[in-house]
Amino acid sequence: MAMTMTQKILAAHSGRESVCSGELILADLDLVLGNDITSPVAIKEFSKLGKDSVFDRNKVTMVMDHFAPNKDIKAAEQCKMCRDFCTEKDITHFYDVGEMGIEHALLPEKGLVTAGNVVIGADSHTCTYGALGAFSTGVGSTDMACGMAVGKAWFKVPSAMKIVLTGELRRFVSGKDVILHIIGEIGVDGALYKSMEFTGEGLASLTMADRLCMANMAIEAGAKNGIFEVDGITLDYISAHGGAEPVIYKADDDAVYDEVLTVDLSEIEPTVAFPHLPENARIFSEIDNIRIDQVVIGSCTNGRLEDLIAAAEIMKGRKCxxxxxxIVIPATQQIYLDAMEMGLIRIFIESGAVVSTPTCGPCLGGYMGILAAGERAVTTTNRNFVGRMGHPESEVYLASPATAAASAITGRITSPWEVMEL
Structure with a gap:
C-alpha cells in the first residue's frame, strides 16, 4: 500500500507494514514533552495511574518556558510541581531557569529529536519537529500523562496535503512569510487534521530555521502535523546537534494526497497576518499606514539565531x-550567548530595544509585553487571536523578524524592502 511520510512513520511505530488514513493505531513514542503550564495537569493525572516511574526517564522532558522565571505565586507553584516530579522520577531532560529555553527551539538544539521519531507534547506547537522529518503533534495533558506512563499513544492516521516548493526566496523573505502565505491561501482550517508534507526542489532554499518556523505553524492551518522531506540540510543539522541516528522515510511516488499545492518561493513577498486570524495574510501593496505601539521578536516560531541576525541587520545603526x-527574546540560552558573541545584543540595545531571558511570555499574553486596550503590536509569534497578547481590544499583527525589525524602526507596519531600499 502506498503511504505518505507520516503514514510510514506511524506504521513503523505501530509494528505494522502499512496504515491508511482514518485508522486508529497505538504507536510507540520516542519523546513526551510538557511545559510549566501543561505538565502540572499531566502530573496530577499520572498520579492516578498507580505507576512508580515513567516508561523511560530519557524519553520524557519538561521545559519551564512559559512563566519562568516565575511571574507570580501560581507560576512558582506550577514550576515547583514539575521540578519535584522530575527529581522524584529522575527525569534526565528537565530544563529550568538557567538551562531552559523556549521548548520548541530547545529540543532540536539539544538533539532530542531526530528524523523518523514519533513525538507528542502537551503544547499545540509540538508540530515544530516535523522540520527534522519526525512525526510530532500536540496532545492534551491527559494524553501526556498516559504517554509518560506507558510510552504509547493512540492516533487517528491523518490524510495528507502535499506542498511542493519551487524556486528560491528573495532577500529578507523567510519561512515565516512562506507559511503566512500558505495559510492565507488555504485558511486556518485548510489542512484540518491532515499532515502538511513539504517537498520539492525549493527545499534547498530553506534553512532549518525556516523549516522549523513553517512546521511550527502547521497547526495554524488546522493540521495534525507538518513534516519536511529529509535532505542534506536536515542531516547536517541533526549531526551538528548530536541527535540520534536518523531514520529516513520518504513518501511513495503514488501516495494519495487530498490536495497538492505548489508554491513558487521566488514569488513570495514580505507578508503580514492581520487581526484576528493567521489566515488574514496581506502583502505590502495591500497595507496602508498602520501605526504600532510594540514589536516582539522571538517565540518558538522566530527566536532562533538566524532570526536575530535578520533583525539586527535592519536595526544596526538605526533607532527604534x-x-x-x-522586545527581543532569544529562544534559548545558547542562542543568547551566540547573539552576544556576534554583537547582536549590543545592536538591539543601542537601537532602543530591550533583550529578555528566553521565555514564551508575551506570545500567549502571559508577561514581558502585555498590550493595553487599543494598542497594536507587530510580532514574530504564531497566533493573533482576540486578546492573544493582552487586552481583547488590542491588535496583533504576525510577521517575520525582518518585517518586525523594519516596523520597529519606522513605528508603522513596514516592509524590510522599504527600510533596506531593495
Missing part, C-alpha cells in the same frame, strides 16, 4: 521609533 516598545 519613539513610543514603540521593542
Amino acid at each position: 521609533a519613539k513610543n514603540v516598545r521593542v
Whole structure:
C-alpha cells in the first residue's frame, strides 16, 4: 500500500507494514514533552495511574518556558510541581531557569529529536519537529500523562496535503512569510487534521530555521502535523546537534494526497497576518499606514539565531521609533550567548530595544509585553487571536523578524524592502 511520510512513520511505530488514513493505531513514542503550564495537569493525572516511574526517564522532558522565571505565586507553584516530579522520577531532560529555553527551539538544539521519531507534547506547537522529518503533534495533558506512563499513544492516521516548493526566496523573505502565505491561501482550517508534507526542489532554499518556523505553524492551518522531506540540510543539522541516528522515510511516488499545492518561493513577498486570524495574510501593496505601539521578536516560531541576525541587520545603526516598545527574546540560552558573541545584543540595545531571558511570555499574553486596550503590536509569534497578547481590544499583527525589525524602526507596519531600499 502506498503511504505518505507520516503514514510510514506511524506504521513503523505501530509494528505494522502499512496504515491508511482514518485508522486508529497505538504507536510507540520516542519523546513526551510538557511545559510549566501543561505538565502540572499531566502530573496530577499520572498520579492516578498507580505507576512508580515513567516508561523511560530519557524519553520524557519538561521545559519551564512559559512563566519562568516565575511571574507570580501560581507560576512558582506550577514550576515547583514539575521540578519535584522530575527529581522524584529522575527525569534526565528537565530544563529550568538557567538551562531552559523556549521548548520548541530547545529540543532540536539539544538533539532530542531526530528524523523518523514519533513525538507528542502537551503544547499545540509540538508540530515544530516535523522540520527534522519526525512525526510530532500536540496532545492534551491527559494524553501526556498516559504517554509518560506507558510510552504509547493512540492516533487517528491523518490524510495528507502535499506542498511542493519551487524556486528560491528573495532577500529578507523567510519561512515565516512562506507559511503566512500558505495559510492565507488555504485558511486556518485548510489542512484540518491532515499532515502538511513539504517537498520539492525549493527545499534547498530553506534553512532549518525556516523549516522549523513553517512546521511550527502547521497547526495554524488546522493540521495534525507538518513534516519536511529529509535532505542534506536536515542531516547536517541533526549531526551538528548530536541527535540520534536518523531514520529516513520518504513518501511513495503514488501516495494519495487530498490536495497538492505548489508554491513558487521566488514569488513570495514580505507578508503580514492581520487581526484576528493567521489566515488574514496581506502583502505590502495591500497595507496602508498602520501605526504600532510594540514589536516582539522571538517565540518558538522566530527566536532562533538566524532570526536575530535578520533583525539586527535592519536595526544596526538605526533607532527604534519613539513610543514603540521593542522586545527581543532569544529562544534559548545558547542562542543568547551566540547573539552576544556576534554583537547582536549590543545592536538591539543601542537601537532602543530591550533583550529578555528566553521565555514564551508575551506570545500567549502571559508577561514581558502585555498590550493595553487599543494598542497594536507587530510580532514574530504564531497566533493573533482576540486578546492573544493582552487586552481583547488590542491588535496583533504576525510577521517575520525582518518585517518586525523594519516596523520597529519606522513605528508603522513596514516592509524590510522599504527600510533596506531593495
